[in-house]
Amino acid sequence: MTRKFNIVLTAGRKKHFSITIIVLVSVVISLLVVSLVLVALGYCLPGRRERKKNDEALQQENGKRQDMRTAESLQFDLGTLETATNKFSEDNKLGEGGFGAVFKGMLINGQEIAVKRLSKSSGQGVQEFKNEVVLVAKLQHRNLVRLLGFCLEGEETLLVYECVPNKSLDYFLFEHKKREQLDWLSRTMIIGGIARGILYLHEDSRLRVIHRDLKVSNILLDNNMNPKISDFGMARMFGVDDQTEGNTKRIVGTYGYMAPEYAMEGLYSVKSDVFSFGVLLLEIITGRRNFLGFHRTNCGPTLIGYAWQLWNETKGLELMDPLL
Structure with missing residues (x-):
């Protein structure tokens, strides 16, 4: 009889314990749901939205002040x-x-x-x-x-x-004796460095930058002949959105390096810089200038035209600088 009573009592305690657990879990879930609802309401309330706008405006103002301080720190006497x-x-x-x-x-x-x-x-x-x-x-x-x-x-x-000590690339490239210093390894290193600089401007920098005046005289060489792109006076900068092109009535830059759509219609984009890089590539490989491009004064083909002609004749290797 006592044993039966103990079994019943134990079963009752287990049942009571199970009910307690269920109640506690229900309370916890309810609290979580209420918390989530309150958070959601907080974001939807006008006051919250207003505070968020004020925070964004404050961040922009702080950014402007930071730029002003930066400008002051960059100013020389x-x-x-x-x-x-x-x-x-x-x-x-x-x-x-x-x-x-x-x-x-x-x-x-x-x-x-x-x-x-x-x-x-x-x-x-x-x-x-x-x-x-x-x-x-x-x-x-x-x-x-x-x-x-x-x-x-x-x-x-x-x-x-x-200060970049070794002057610009054209100083070496278009003078026979100095060009001898540019072996194939040096030229490929220069080409790769220019490409990395352009990639940074177009894709990896804080703002997308279109240089608009890439040419041999704007490629400077340091002590180790590493290339550095210079002269951003004609550059155009876009924000962090997806804008990649623009239009202008004022054509600036250097004929011979300009993409046709820019030289003729004022349309510029990241592709304009890639076209200029292509001309640079030909000049570095051949050791020859591209003459005047779209404003030719003679009937001879430009370097681009000459390259295209040899390519169609499957004589592309004839483009190579004889010094190589």
């Missing part, structure tokens, strides 16, 4: 640059392009710099210029020339770059 370049003396002149002359200089801390003195004909506004400098300064890649800062003082508009 005119006197400092005049001292560094010996007042832009001809002895320190490295070269000159359509947008101004470049001078070699040295800061008082011993750092070598290259100062580009932009021509006074530029119609770009001060704030627009500063914004562009800040954006370019954020481009960091081993195959891009690094922008160190700028100077806007009086009538002077100056850009300060790292």
Whole structure:
């Protein structure tokens, strides 16, 4: 009799324990559901949405302030640059392009710099210029020339770059004796470096950048003959969206490197830079210039036309520089 009573009592306790577990689990599930509903309602409430908008606006404002601080930190004093370049003396002149002359200089801390003195004909506004400098300064890649800062003082508009000692690629490529220094291994290394720099600008940088003026004189070589893309004065930058092309009525750049749709219709895109890279590739392989491209003054074929002709005749190897 006692044994039967104990069995019944044990069964009752198990049943009571099971009921307790079920109740606890139900309470926990209910609390989780209520919490999720409250969180969802919190995101849907107008106050929450307003706070979210305010947070985004605050982030944008902080970003602008950060860019202003960055611009201030990048600004050089005119006197400092005049001292560094010996007042832009001809002895320190490295070269000159359509947008101004470049001078070699040295800061008082011993750092070598290259100062580009932009021509006074530029119609770009001060704030627009500063914004562009800040954006370019954020481009960091081993195959891009690094922008160190700028100077806007009086009538002077100056850009300060790292100094790349071996001048530009055309200095070596189109002079017979110097071209001998560019063996096949050196040329393939230069080609690969330029390609990596373009890939970074088009795909991997914070903003998508279309250079619009890729040419041999804008490829600088460091001590180890590694290439660095320079001169972003004509570059166009797009945001982080999917925009990859644009249109302009003002055609800038260098004939001979321009894609047909850009030279004739003002349409530019990442493909425009790839076309220019193709011309660079031909010039590096052949050691010959592409002449004037779409503005030819003679009846001879351009390097592109000559390459196409040999390709159709299955004589592509004849393009190679005889020095190779």
